[in-house]
Amino acid sequence: MRKAGQSLVGKTFMAIFFGLLIVSFAIWGIGDIFRATPPSSIARVGKTDITIDAVRTAYNNELQRLGRQFRTVITPEQARLFGIDQQVLSNLVNEAVMSEEARKLGLSVSDQLVARSITEDPAFRGADGQFNRALFDQVLRNASLSEAGFVHEQRSAMARIHLAEAIAGDLTVPMAAREAFNRYSTERRTASYFVLTAAMAGEIPAPTQEQLQSFFDERKGAFQAPEYRSLTAMALDATSLAKPESISDADARQRYEQEKAKFGTPEKRTIQQITFPSKEEAEAAFNRIKEGATFESIAEERKVPPQDLELGTFTKSEMLDPAVAEAAFSLQEGATSGPVDGRFGPVLVRVTKIAPESVKPFEEVAGEIRAELAKARAGDQLESIHDAIEDQRAGARPLAEIAKEKGLPLVQIPAVDSQGLDKAGKPVELPGRDAVVKAAFASDIGVDNEPLRMPDGGYVWFDVTGIEPSREKTLDEVRDQVAKLWHTDxxxxxxxxxxxxxxxxxxxxxxxEAVAQDAGAAAKSAADLARGVAKDELNADAVTRIFSVPVGQPGNAASGAETRAVFKVTAASVPPLAPTSQEAQQIETQLRNGMGDDLVNEYIAQIRKDLGVTINQQALRQATGGGDL
Incomplete structure (x- = not known):
C-alpha cells in the first residue's frame, strides 16, 4: 500500500478505497463503537442503583477482613467458590431496599442527629476522649471517602436502623415461648439402660463375593476417588533468602549486647511488704527494726497475717509499683528498706531471696543471632525480588528456571486432593499448603496464577501441571475396606x-433388669442427662433419642459403631423459670433478637418483591475480578 500510494493513480485509488470504507462504517453504525460504555451499576432496586464502585469497595473490604481473620490471602476464585461476591451484593441490595422504603415512608434523620452520631463515634476520638477533627479526616482519607459521601451514608444507615427498630424494636416474647425454650434447654432426664455389644450379634461369617459386590454397588458413591492435581510451587520468604554466614562477628555481638536479656533469665527477687497508714508510722517501725526488732514482729503488731506479708517473686519489670520495685531491687538479700511512698500508701519492703540473672554466653547463641539478623535483612529484599520474578513470569518463563536462577526452593507435588492430602492420605509438604491447594483447585492447567501472599510476608507461586479427575473406585481397589464396612453394617x-x-x-x-439379664448385659441407670450430651456408655445420639421418648416408655438407639443401647425413661424434670431471673432475661433477649431478625428478613423479602430487583451478573463478575470492565 505504501508503494501504491507513491504514484498519482495509486493515490487516487487509495482515496476512493478509504472513502468507501468510511461510508460503509457509517452505514453499519461505527458510532456504536464510540457510544458503547461499560455498565456503571451492578444492580437496581426500585429507583436506586448499586454502582460498580460500591460493590468493588464492599467486596475488597470483606476480602481484607476475612484475610485478617483467617491469616491468609483469599483469591477472587476462592471468593467466588465461597459465595462471598453474592453475599456482599445481597447485603448491599438489602440496604438499598431499606433505604428505598425509608424514603417512601418519608423517614428522615436531622443534621443534628447525624452530627452527634459522628462526634460520639469512638473511631473519631483522640487521646483525650473528645472528637478529633484531624483523626476524622485521616480515617475518611484512608477509606477514600469524602466528607459529604460519608455523611450521606451515615444518614441513610441511621434511617435504615430506625426503620428496622420500628419493625422489630419492641417485640413482646410470649411466656409460652420462653417456657418452651427453658424446657428444651434445661430439661434433665433419668433412664435405665443396658448396652448390646458386637459380641451379642453372634458369629458372622465372611461375606460371599455376591454379598460384597451387592453391598459395594449400593454404596459406590462412598468409595469415590477424589480429584487429584499435580503442582509445582516456588516459595519466596525471608528464611529462604537469609544467609547467616554473611553476618559479621561484630554485627552479631552488637545485637547480642542490645538484646542480652533475651538470652537468659533476668534477676528475680522474693519480696515482703508491710503497709502503713502514714509515713510517720512507717518511719517509726523502720527505726525499731534498726534497733533490733524483726520484720515479722512488726507485722504481728500490725496484725498482718503471714500470707499477706508475702508480696511474691518478681523481676523488676513485673512489679506494678515502680517505687516499690526500685526500693526492692536496691537492697541486699535479707535487708529491709526505709519508708517507701508506694501506690497504696507508705510501705516497708524486705527482700528474702535473690535469684541472680543468668545469661547465655555469646558463643552459645551466635548462630541464632546470625540467623535472625540475616532473616531481617532478607525481608528488605522481598519486594524487589518479587517484582523481578513477576517480570519473568510475564515473559512465560517456567518456575523451575526462575527457582534455579534465584536459588529458591522448588516443590513438585505429583498428586494432592482438595484437602491437601496425597494418595496415601497424608498431608503434602507444601509452603502455604491450605491457601495454595484452595487456589490450585480454583485454577487450571496453563493458567498464569497470581502469587499468594503468606502470613509471614513471603510469596508462593504455583502452576497446575496435571489434573486427575475424580472417579469411582473398583471393588478390587477397596475390597478390605468394603468387607470391614459390611461386617460393621x-x-x-x-x-x-x-x-x-x-x-x-x-x-x-x-x-x-430381667430383660437385660436374658440378653447377657447388666442394667444400669443414668441420671441428670442433658439433651444431646453424651454420658457414661450413652453417646450424644442415644441421649437425644432418650429425650424423644415419653417418660415411662422404652426405646433403643445406636450408641456406637457396633453397640446399641436399650433404655427406659424413668424420670424428667424441668427447673421452674423465674420471670425476673438472669436466665429468664437471657432467654427473652435471645428469642426477641431471633424473632426480630426473622421479621426484618420477611419485611425485606416482601419489599424486594414489590420494588423489583435486577442484577447484572456479568458486571458483578467483572467488578469482583472475573473479567475486565
Missing amino acids: EVSRRLSEKARGLTERLEKGEAI
Whole structure:
C-alpha cells in the first residue's frame, strides 16, 4: 500500500478505497463503537442503583477482613467458590431496599442527629476522649471517602436502623415461648439402660463375593476417588533468602549486647511488704527494726497475717509499683528498706531471696543471632525480588528456571486432593499448603496464577501441571475396606433387630433388669442427662433419642459403631423459670433478637418483591475480578 500510494493513480485509488470504507462504517453504525460504555451499576432496586464502585469497595473490604481473620490471602476464585461476591451484593441490595422504603415512608434523620452520631463515634476520638477533627479526616482519607459521601451514608444507615427498630424494636416474647425454650434447654432426664455389644450379634461369617459386590454397588458413591492435581510451587520468604554466614562477628555481638536479656533469665527477687497508714508510722517501725526488732514482729503488731506479708517473686519489670520495685531491687538479700511512698500508701519492703540473672554466653547463641539478623535483612529484599520474578513470569518463563536462577526452593507435588492430602492420605509438604491447594483447585492447567501472599510476608507461586479427575473406585481397589464396612453394617443390623425385640418386651411391662439379664448385659441407670450430651456408655445420639421418648416408655438407639443401647425413661424434670431471673432475661433477649431478625428478613423479602430487583451478573463478575470492565 505504501508503494501504491507513491504514484498519482495509486493515490487516487487509495482515496476512493478509504472513502468507501468510511461510508460503509457509517452505514453499519461505527458510532456504536464510540457510544458503547461499560455498565456503571451492578444492580437496581426500585429507583436506586448499586454502582460498580460500591460493590468493588464492599467486596475488597470483606476480602481484607476475612484475610485478617483467617491469616491468609483469599483469591477472587476462592471468593467466588465461597459465595462471598453474592453475599456482599445481597447485603448491599438489602440496604438499598431499606433505604428505598425509608424514603417512601418519608423517614428522615436531622443534621443534628447525624452530627452527634459522628462526634460520639469512638473511631473519631483522640487521646483525650473528645472528637478529633484531624483523626476524622485521616480515617475518611484512608477509606477514600469524602466528607459529604460519608455523611450521606451515615444518614441513610441511621434511617435504615430506625426503620428496622420500628419493625422489630419492641417485640413482646410470649411466656409460652420462653417456657418452651427453658424446657428444651434445661430439661434433665433419668433412664435405665443396658448396652448390646458386637459380641451379642453372634458369629458372622465372611461375606460371599455376591454379598460384597451387592453391598459395594449400593454404596459406590462412598468409595469415590477424589480429584487429584499435580503442582509445582516456588516459595519466596525471608528464611529462604537469609544467609547467616554473611553476618559479621561484630554485627552479631552488637545485637547480642542490645538484646542480652533475651538470652537468659533476668534477676528475680522474693519480696515482703508491710503497709502503713502514714509515713510517720512507717518511719517509726523502720527505726525499731534498726534497733533490733524483726520484720515479722512488726507485722504481728500490725496484725498482718503471714500470707499477706508475702508480696511474691518478681523481676523488676513485673512489679506494678515502680517505687516499690526500685526500693526492692536496691537492697541486699535479707535487708529491709526505709519508708517507701508506694501506690497504696507508705510501705516497708524486705527482700528474702535473690535469684541472680543468668545469661547465655555469646558463643552459645551466635548462630541464632546470625540467623535472625540475616532473616531481617532478607525481608528488605522481598519486594524487589518479587517484582523481578513477576517480570519473568510475564515473559512465560517456567518456575523451575526462575527457582534455579534465584536459588529458591522448588516443590513438585505429583498428586494432592482438595484437602491437601496425597494418595496415601497424608498431608503434602507444601509452603502455604491450605491457601495454595484452595487456589490450585480454583485454577487450571496453563493458567498464569497470581502469587499468594503468606502470613509471614513471603510469596508462593504455583502452576497446575496435571489434573486427575475424580472417579469411582473398583471393588478390587477397596475390597478390605468394603468387607470391614459390611461386617460393621451386619453387626448393626443384627443388634437393631435384637434391640427391637427386647424393647417390645419392655413395652409389655417386663422389668428392665430381667430383660437385660436374658440378653447377657447388666442394667444400669443414668441420671441428670442433658439433651444431646453424651454420658457414661450413652453417646450424644442415644441421649437425644432418650429425650424423644415419653417418660415411662422404652426405646433403643445406636450408641456406637457396633453397640446399641436399650433404655427406659424413668424420670424428667424441668427447673421452674423465674420471670425476673438472669436466665429468664437471657432467654427473652435471645428469642426477641431471633424473632426480630426473622421479621426484618420477611419485611425485606416482601419489599424486594414489590420494588423489583435486577442484577447484572456479568458486571458483578467483572467488578469482583472475573473479567475486565
